[in-house]
Amino acid sequence: MNAGAPVPFGWARAARAGLTFRPVTDADQPLLARVYASTRKPDLTVMTAVQKAAVLLLESRAQDAHFQKHYPQADRLVMMGGGHDIGRLYIARWPARHGIIDLTVLSEYRGRGAGEVVLRDLMDEAAAAGKDVSILVEKCSPAMRLYRRLGFVTEEDKGGYDLMCWKAR
16 A cells, blocks of 8 residues: 555544555565564663664564464554554454554654554454454553553453453443
8 A cells, every 4th residue: 555545444543643554565674673673672772783683683573474474364564654654553353353463653653643543443443343352462561551541451461461452342
């Protein structure tokens, strides 16, 4: 999809916020590495810049390969806003629920509402299909506040992560 393409799945809030989406391609590997790195910076403070870049690239590729292997049916989308690639959204639509495999907005675009807009659209889409929405969230993630505010609750403690679920009403 290009920047002028319609927003998929009838996501009206995303369209009003100027967000568009396109499928991830092999050419997006540098972006995916940046998105991944934006969630890992605190873990790598003792490494040199070269070491960080190498580790983050390897981890990003391993994570992407894992997602493709274990969630082949998922939509793997690049989120765009204002003509810029701002993050990624991987969503699987299973029979009983919608599973958000990953929703990450690049650091420089966080706090502007894109994540909330996308989540609300996903919740509307799931509710219309009579499905719940789930996501695995790192316990120390600042996004945890957003999920809780939107009605997600911890369904299962997974160690460093919580499996959170929003129930369609």
